[in-house]
Amino acid sequence: MDKHLDVLQGTLDMLILKAISLGPLHGYGILLRIQQISKDRLEIQQGSLYPALYRLEHQGWITSEWGESENNRKAKYYRLTAAGKRRLQSEAEKWNRVAEVIAGILHTTPEEV
Secondary structure, three states, X not given: OOOOEXXXXXXXXXXXXXXXXXXXXXXXXXXXXXXXXXXXXXXXXXXXXXXXXXXXXHOOOEEEEEEEOOOOOEEEEEEEOHHHHHHHHHXXXXXXHHHHHHHHHHOOOHHHO
């Protein structure tokens, strides 16, 4: 069985917002944070991350500023905005409702139909 799970379409934004909600991060740091908090079960590709960061910033859910990374390189650091915090909460609630419904469907027995 694969070590990594595929990220369901539409969840990448929520995962990025959650990672950044734990503290400002540069792009590669976001990838590592998602991998870390998923206990290495999710791995986001850079080709998916950077367009998502651009989209989230354009929507006003994150903001960025240039800084210096741990290895003394110029890096763009992302931070959650107030609108981003609200969006994360909304998306998490929606995700939890959908997951609950799907779990209920998957646990349905023939006797319950």
